[in-house]
Amino acid sequence: MTAQPDPIGEPSTRIIISVDAMGGDAGPSVVVAGIAESARKNPDIGFILHGPEETLRKLVAKRRVLDGRVVFRDCADVVTMEDKPSQVVRSGKGSSMWSALESVREGEASGAVSCGNTGALMALSTIRLRRLPGVTRPAIAILFPSRNPQAFNVMLDAGADVRADARDLLQYALMGASYARNGLDLARPRVGLLNVGTEEHKGRAELKEAHGLISDFAAQANFEFVGFVEGSDIPGDRADVIVTDGFTGNVAIKTGEGTAGMIGALLRQAFRYSPLSRLASVLAITSLNRLRKRIDPRQVNGGVFLGLNGTVIKSHGSADATGVSAAVKLAFTLAQSGFGQKLAARVASTVELTQDTVQRADEGARQEPEGRA
Amino acid sequence: MTAQPDPIGEPSTRIIISVDAMGGDAGPSVVVAGIAESARKNPDIGFILHGPEETLRKLVAKRRVLDGRVVFRDCADVVTMEDKPSQVVRSGKGSSMWSALESVREGEASGAVSCGNTGALMALSTIRLRRLPGVTRPAIAILFPSRNPQAFNVMLDAGADVRADARDLLQYALMGASYARNGLDLARPRVGLLNVGTEEHKGRAELKEAHGLISDFAAQANFEFVGFVEGSDIPGDRADVIVTDGFTGNVAIKTGEGTAGMIGALLRQAFRYSPLSRLASVLAITSLNRLRKRIDPRQVNGGVFLGLNGTVIKSHGSADATGVSAAVKLAFTLAQSGFGQKLAARVASTVELTQDTVQRADEGARQEPEGRA
Numbered sequence: 001m002t003a004q005p006d007p008i009g010e011p012s013t014r015i016i017i018s019v020d021a022m023g024g025d026a027g028p029s030v031v032v033a034g035i036a037e038s039a040r041k042n043p044d045i046g047f048i049l050h051g052p053e054e055t056l057r058k059l060v061a062k063r064r065v066l067d068g069r070v071v072f073r074d075c076a077d078v079v080t081m082e083d084k085p086s087q088v089v090r091s092g093k094g095s096s097m098w099s100a101l102e103s104v105r106e107g108e109a110s111g112a113v114s115c116g117n118t119g120a121l122m123a124l125s126t127i128r129l130r131r132l133p134g135v136t137r138p139a140i141a142i143l144f145p146s147r148n149p150q151a152f153n154v155m156l157d158a159g160a161d162v163r164a165d166a167r168d169l170l171q172y173a174l175m176g177a178s179y180a181r182n183g184l185d186l187a188r189p190r191v192g193l194l195n196v197g198t199e200e201h202k203g204r205a206e207l208k209e210a211h212g213l214i215s216d217f218a219a220q221a222n223f224e225f226v227g228f229v230e231g232s233d234i235p236g237d238r239a240d241v242i243v244t245d246g247f248t249g250n251v252a253i254k255t256g257e258g259t260a261g262m263i264g265a266l267l268r269q270a271f272r273y274s275p276l277s278r279l280a281s282v283l284a285i286t287s288l289n290r291l292r293k294r295i296d297p298r299q300v301n302g303g304v305f306l307g308l309n310g311t312v313i314k315s316h317g318s319a320d321a322t323g324v325s326a327a328v329k330l331a332f333t334l335a336q337s338g339f340g341q342k343l344a345a346r347v348a349s350t351v352e353l354t355q356d357t358v359q360r361a362d363e364g365a366r367q368e369p370e371g372r373a
Numbered sequence: 374m375t376a377q378p379d380p381i382g383e384p385s386t387r388i389i390i391s392v393d394a395m396g397g398d399a400g401p402s403v404v405v406a407g408i409a410e411s412a413r414k415n416p417d418i419g420f421i422l423h424g425p426e427e428t429l430r431k432l433v434a435k436r437r438v439l440d441g442r443v444v445f446r447d448c449a450d451v452v453t454m455e456d457k458p459s460q461v462v463r464s465g466k467g468s469s470m471w472s473a474l475e476s477v478r479e480g481e482a483s484g485a486v487s488c489g490n491t492g493a494l495m496a497l498s499t500i501r502l503r504r505l506p507g508v509t510r511p512a513i514a515i516l517f518p519s520r521n522p523q524a525f526n527v528m529l530d531a532g533a534d535v536r537a538d539a540r541d542l543l544q545y546a547l548m549g550a551s552y553a554r555n556g557l558d559l560a561r562p563r564v565g566l567l568n569v570g571t572e573e574h575k576g577r578a579e580l581k582e583a584h585g586l587i588s589d590f591a592a593q594a595n596f597e598f599v600g601f602v603e604g605s606d607i608p609g610d611r612a613d614v615i616v617t618d619g620f621t622g623n624v625a626i627k628t629g630e631g632t633a634g635m636i637g638a639l640l641r642q643a644f645r646y647s648p649l650s651r652l653a654s655v656l657a658i659t660s661l662n663r664l665r666k667r668i669d670p671r672q673v674n675g676g677v678f679l680g681l682n683g684t685v686i687k688s689h690g691s692a693d694a695t696g697v698s699a700a701v702k703l704a705f706t707l708a709q710s711g712f713g714q715k716l717a718a719r720v721a722s723t724v725e726l727t728q729d730t731v732q733r734a735d736e737g738a739r740q741e742p743e744g745r746a
Contacts, residue, residue: 162577196623204535231627235635250569251621252628254604259629262608263636270660277660284653287643
């Protein structure tokens, strides 16, 4: 596991991404194909690749574009989709997933990408990289195709934790807004809190409390709070960032994916129905491909783990080369924008603000405002 | 509010549906157009129409197919979308919604249909029609377009109550299976419990408990329990009935609707993009219309309130005539199948079974069995 002698280019200009080659459904060849695609498009990227070195070297040797841009870390073990997170945390030290996170922990890489088991990756990331000060529950943020000009909305938590209290939801709002600024280049993102109606009296108790907290912090944290939003707003244009707990978020994403998949299948059926409709599909193919690309989850493959000391991207287990390349690109974009440092600073400042707010609330409305550090 | 002298056909053959003409976004003319559409397709249906009689009589007079098939109940008040349920329960007695439910309560009609405020309709229904014995939380069941042969899955609760404990989820499973048998004509529906993964160790505590309860009752209640399902299974073909709490269910439905709406908008855009794609849309129009019809929510418009003494259908507030007619058809189908009586019997039998199970469990733990009150 010591550093290999391979050159990885000029470290002063290249951004290094740590990639777990194992654990995805399609095996390491697809991961290597994915990083090759990224290397072709982006001269400023280098890789540390984790997995069985002999196998990986053979796969990399076939891709000339990767010459001199990959360092290997030999690991014999693989975390499977069936492994329980608790078990991986205890005995996963020899795995490619563990090793991929270690490169981020040691500062060798600016971010890690893995197609492996989500639960295990989150558990290992939390333990090895640690939470940012003030964050109780890290979250997974994903991009959901939407009617907004930027074509995607941020939604979190997508399933890191099935629970979230009002404070967690506030943290998600702050982290999600920061991600939207750096990942989607939105100067002042609009944040919505997911509920079953937009009226303020509706929904669960923790949501009403979170509504108040997020309202209080919106101006300081430089986002606009649009209040409660509904499921239809996740692919909509009322907000750029949708905040919810990991149970609801996970169900919503999978419902959206399932609905899109069903419509796609019915659409293909419709175009096969008659000679006329088959002709139509040929005529419309360019437009339809543009549509497909717009809503193709592979184009925005990657859930970002937020709230940790380091950037970790979870790629779909079933990602193909295009999907892996999209996840790598996201890791690169975030590294380039200095997202990790910005997020840490943002969360740290709001930890102080939260304490101020609580203290002021305790002291009552007539007390002297606290000086800020 | 006394019965009008109008004839409503031979009561021995016609099924009478009580319709709240007010409260929808489009006003009573759309509701009257909707019942006219139903009357045209179905000679065995008659209506009691609730709202301002003078207005309604004029609208009905324009539709010859409604001659002799409508009885009026004059009500001056309307429940608006902004009215709070608690307020409607206290002071909504003069409203068309209240009156529509009264016809079911009095046995004049086999079911009620309203396009009005969902929360108010559920609150009024619960108070006026009462819960079935053994049901703590009534639920709203909706039909979601799916890959299954029957083209739709049942999902509940769609938003009657933001909470549900394990017993409530069991009741939803029983009621949903009964609805699928009578509404979708499935002899032995497959029931799935919505979670964030299909592994049995995953998810919230009440879901693990509900998993056990539903397993225990599946055989007796004549459905197949497929265990945990995910959001992607709501439009999928692994289950016919999806059971969840009203918060998650409401978010899932609206996310699915929003996703379908976004794809539809992008598809229209794609077909307008170039002369070739415009030509393609003309050639494919029949196939595309078939697809649109398949996933058109208006075709299956209507959430059914389950767990009450009487059938109540909530139609979309924005429903057009086709949507209103679909809701009326659903009310008719359920009335014709004797759904109300069957559901009551099913729930009653499982109330005994639940008590037996609890008793057996207590005995198994070597405790003294409790005497039943």
